[in-house]
Amino acid sequence: MKILLVRPRPHSETIGLQHVMICEPLELEYLVSNIPEEIKDQIDIKILDMIIETEKYEILVKKENPDLILFTGYITHAGVIKELSKASKELLPSVKTGTGGVHAEVVPEDFKSEHIDFVYDRNGIDGFNLTVKMLLDGRNTEEIRRALDKPAPKKTIFDYNYPDRESVSKYRKYYYYMFHNPCALIKTSFGCPYSCSFCFCREITDGKYFSRDMDDVIKELEAIPEEEIYIVDDDFLFDRKRLNNFADLLIKKNIKKKFLVYGRADFITENADIMAKLKNVGLNAVIVGIESVRSKDLKSYNKKTTAEINENCIKILKSLDIELYATLIIPLDFTVSDFEELTKWLRRLDVRFVNLQPLTPLPGTDIFNLYTNELLYERDKFELWDMAHVLLKPEFMSIRRFYYELLKAYYKVIMRPKHLVYLVKRYGLKANIKMLCGSSLVSRQYIRKILRGI
Structure with missing residues (x-):
């Protein structure tokens, strides 16, 4: 067959x-x-x-x-x-x-x-x-x-063979994540132990969270040839004991890798010592769902964090020289003034990488049913559910203006002279040209949205 x-x-x-x-x-x-x-x-x-x-x-x-x-x-x-x-x-x-x-x-x-x-x-x-x-x-x-x-529960153990990375041998040189190039993936846990209202991840495992044995994870890591490793857990920075064990095993096995992971701002703020230990064994970058600088948004998202926690997280990562990829959700009640305040906040804290996502009530999440009657597009326009399209009508500006403010805020944060100098020094000119070309294609899509107005 x-x-x-x-x-x-x-x-x-x-x-x-x-x-x-x-x-x-x-x-x-x-x-x-x-x-x-x-x-x-x-x-x-x-x-x-x-x-x-x-x-x-x-x-x-x-x-x-x-x-x-x-x-x-x-x-x-x-x-x-x-x-x-x-x-x-x-x-x-x-x-x-x-x-x-x-x-x-x-x-x-x-x-x-x-x-x-x-x-x-x-x-x-x-x-x-x-x-x-x-x-x-x-x-x-x-x-x-x-x-x-036939009815069967979703499994809460992961007892499978390691992925066959040779099956994509002809493609492997093309796999990368921004400046992490070439980059391999590994998954060490499943689901998310938190319950943010907008999040899709926890729905995949019916709200359950479980993890692989760390000895098994280390054994898989030893067999991966790439130096850059993206740990694609929904939340890798969760269990202090597990992370300590991870770092100790990397040292014991003399594994030299560079890691990119997901993590929460509150864990980073409360566990600066663990973050320092992880930095010493190869943690290079963390994707953090900052989500908002407004307390009312964090509360409505059931995020269980604060603007102060977010600030402390950013400062800790900066002090440890761990790259931050910040993601934020932009609610539809944002005004021009809100965009300006957000931009000032990000620049003040010297955030270098940011992903600004319009609030997207993904089907299957807790918040989807709250917005079903407010969608700008038919539910089956699947290609638009990318957390980049504006799917709900902005309250205080046109759709065109909302896209414009998103793009303007992004470039005011990213395209600062000192930031560009830093990027070239850290990652080299060639990698930056590749990233500039890629981000320009994304910007072109946004510009088309601005011109069309929808």
Whole structure:
């Protein structure tokens, strides 16, 4: 049986971070590495990364002639996956298609289509293996669907083989995250122990949080050739004891890596000693959900932090020379004055990297139902749910002006002379030119929004 695992290219309307980062499709690598031993010799499996491929999808599919095609993606890919599934069946009428990924696990109905045979809404690796076994046994689509639909809880242990990174060997040199280049991914925990109202991450595991054994994580790290490692846990900086163990094991095993992680401002503020220890074993950068400088926003998001905590976090990271990638949610009641105050705050604290996201009530989150009647677009305009489009009407300015203020605030923070000098000194001219080209493409998408006014 021939199987294609496909990561689609985003829709052209999606405002894409793929211009400044392309990370390896870890979820597909896990599918490759966890095919049961008893059927491996009956399987020919291949990953297609359409973000990197230069040939058209239809040409590649016709050339490969697979029996089964599986897609992965986020909400922004839902429409694209439906179209690719339709194209696949038109080219190969007997091919079976399926889709998985984080959005399929939370809102599987978004992938309902006559052209998609299987939607994996839980335990994707197990569901995939069940599908393959049943197809090899000659079972039909309906039989497989019934088997997949049998009630089963989402697993809270992760007892799988390490991802097969060789399965994307032809693409690996293209995988990077901003200045972390080349960059590999590793996941050490699942879900999030917090309950922010806007967050999608905790919904994937039905609110449960669990982590891998740290000895197992270290063993996987030892086998990764890349020096730059992006730990894609929803919140890596959570458990002091676990992080201490992580640092101690890196020292014991003499593992020299550079790490990028997610973390919360309150943990960083309350655990400066742990942050210093992690810095000494390779922690180079942290993505922090600052979310807002306004107390009322932090309260409404159930963030459990304050503006003071955010400031202290920024100062601690700066003192340790750990790069901060700050993310903020921009509510729709922002005024021009609010944008100016935000910009002043970020510049005063010398924040160098910032991602300003319009408030986006993602389907599946706690806040989605609060805004269903206020959406500017139809719910199934999946390509616009990228946390960059303005999906709700601003209260105090036009949509055009809101995009303009977002872009202006971003450039007033990022494009400071001393900041540009710092970037060139730290990362070199070549890396900065690449980043400038990528961010210019994102800016061009915003400028089109400003000109169109929607």
